[in-house]
Amino acid sequence: MxxxxxxxxxxxxxxxxxxxxxxxxxxxxxxxxxxxxxxxxxxxxxxxxxxxxxxxxxxxxxxxxxxxxxxxxxxxxxxxxxxxxxxxxxxxxxxxxxxxxxxxxxxxxxxxxxxxxxxxxxxxxxxxxxxxxxxxxxxxxxxxxxxxxxxxxxxxxxxxxxxxxxxxxxxxxxxxxxxxxxxxxxxxxxxxxxxxxxxxxxxxxxxVARPATTNANITQLLVKVPSSDPKAKRLALRALIEKAGIETGIVFCNRKTEVDIVAKSLKVHGYDAAPIHGDLDQTQRMKTLADFRSGALKILVASDVAARGLDIPAVSHVFNYDVPHHADDYVHRIGRTGRAGRTGITYMLVTPADDKGFDKVIKLIGSTPDEEKLDLDYSNAVTVKREGDRKRGGRDRDRGERGERSERPARGRGRGRERAEETVEAPAEAVAEIVDTPAMAEERPARERRPRREREPKAAAPAPTAVEAERPARAERPERPVRGVQPVRDRDDDDRRVVGFGSDVPAFLARPPRGAK
Structure with missing residues (x-):
């Protein structure tokens, strides 16, 4: 030393x-x-x-x-x-x-x-x-x-x-x-x-160390989540926080929107958590970090913008809610704990959709973290997708905000527009009641057409008064067409529209050509 x-x-x-x-x-x-x-x-x-x-x-x-x-x-x-x-x-x-x-x-x-x-x-x-x-x-x-x-x-x-x-x-x-x-x-x-x-x-x-190696003072654990459903991941995260009994911890997410959702979910379930990412106001970011350093805030939910630069020795746990897109970010995330000779514990939630990113992390660090078993029942809720409105239903207690919605597809040439879907969480036994079977479709009565309204005959015009009858009639002038508006033509007996000018000959066609005598 x-x-x-x-x-x-x-x-x-x-x-x-x-x-x-x-x-x-x-x-x-x-x-x-x-x-x-x-x-x-x-x-x-x-x-x-x-x-x-x-x-x-x-x-x-x-x-x-x-x-x-x-x-x-x-x-x-x-x-x-x-x-x-x-x-x-x-x-x-x-x-x-x-x-x-x-x-x-x-x-x-x-x-x-x-x-x-x-x-x-x-x-x-x-x-x-x-x-x-x-x-x-x-x-x-x-x-x-x-x-x-x-x-x-x-x-x-x-x-x-x-x-x-x-x-x-x-x-x-x-x-x-x-x-x-x-x-x-x-x-x-x-x-x-x-x-x-x-x-x-x-x-x-x-x-002083091989590039992309992890600190030996950090215990790395792996938690396999059988479903890629966000609710299942949030359920596993809360179970880990409760089981670990953390003093101060950081939860890392890949997307800024996910940071906000996870932070709100933890707040709704009674945990002291706050988000931090690049879209927040700088004053709010500084205040959140100050509260976390002082111990006034227990859980910080962060994007990778905070994976570098947080030097808080008292961080006891790090939770990788998402497997990082870049394997190098895993090293920096877990490096927020176990600092200055202290020990730390990290968890990484891995779903079936994370296999490719997880393999990259294992290849980088050269070892596989030990698996942490959670006795959780993930079948209590099933995600059922319905086509329809983007927002439907009231506030979801787990999500902490109004019902989740699929991301709006990017607009641009060559990109199709997908119909918005809403995820509604329902018990497994209730899924059969939502499904529409062919028998139910046959029992529905056919939709009847609404009868057309009979138009009322127009009232006859009132007879002209004596003064109006004595007024000289105005010279009839042809109606001027409005510029840019196509006049409506009469129909022939066979109900086909007249093509061209019909019986109306424009004045410029009637003029003799220049030089003609």
């Missing part, structure tokens, strides 16, 4: 570390900090939860203590893929740099541009940002990259998943070529390898 005092950090930084209660460095910290203090580029590969944030925060603070920032020209730049991760890095700087005069600014979406611009105008030593908001400020002319001496890219593989690699390449080209780069990632796909070869100068590769 390596002590922080053996890494070459300044007394001020060591005091800040001691105030947090840490004395022993993790393997990635023990190997990366001395290399970063020496001014060399670092390519760090380590699984999530191993302390990568402190591995670049501590040497950065030490090296920036000499010097002063200029307006709109940060000296160090830290790029993070999500707002939550950027906020976590900012909190780490605030914690470890409290004994120095270094300043920092956080540039993320969902926050006013004006407040961020004021900080940039005063000058900041460390700028922590997401790629999109950083480029927005740069294009507005509020930021200059020519003074960047240190560039840190955190969670680079997540940048790849979110489509930020072109932005990262652009940021690299905007910064000076003579700078120190610290590049950290949990996995190393080929695209990330190409990026490091292009922009890093003879980096020291530090790999």
């Amino acid at each position: 390596t002590e922080f005092t053996d890494l070459g950090l300044s007394p001020t930084t060591l005091q800040a570390v001691a105030d947090t209660g840490y004395t022993t460095a993790t393997p990635i910290q023990a190997q990366a900090i001395p290399v970063a203090l020496a001014g060399q580029d670092v390519l760090g590969i380590a699984q999530t939860g191993t302390g990568k944030t402190a591995a670049f925060t501590l040497p950065l603070i030490d090296r920036l203590q000499s010097g002063r920032a200029k307006a709109r020209m940060p000296r160090a730049l830290v790029i993070a893929p999500t707002r939550e991760l950027a906020d976590q890095v900012a909190a780490s700087f605030e914690k470890y740099a409290k004994g120095t005069k270094l300043s920092w600014a956080l540039l993320i979406g969902g926050v006013s541009f004006g407040d961020q611009e004021k900080k940039l105008d005063r000058g900041v030593d460390v700028l922590i940002a997401t790629p999109g908001r950083l480029l927005d400020h740069f294009e507005r002319g509020k930021l200059l990259m020519t003074g960047v001496q240190f560039l840190v890219v955190d969670e680079a593989d997540r940048m790849l998943d979110m489509g930020f690699i072109p932005d990262i390449e652009r940021i690299f080209k905007m910064t000076p070529p003579k700078k120190q780069t610290l590049f950290f990632s949990a996995t190393m796909p080929p695209e990330i390898t190409r990026l490091t070869k292009q922009f890093l100068r003879d980096p020291v590769r530090i790999e």
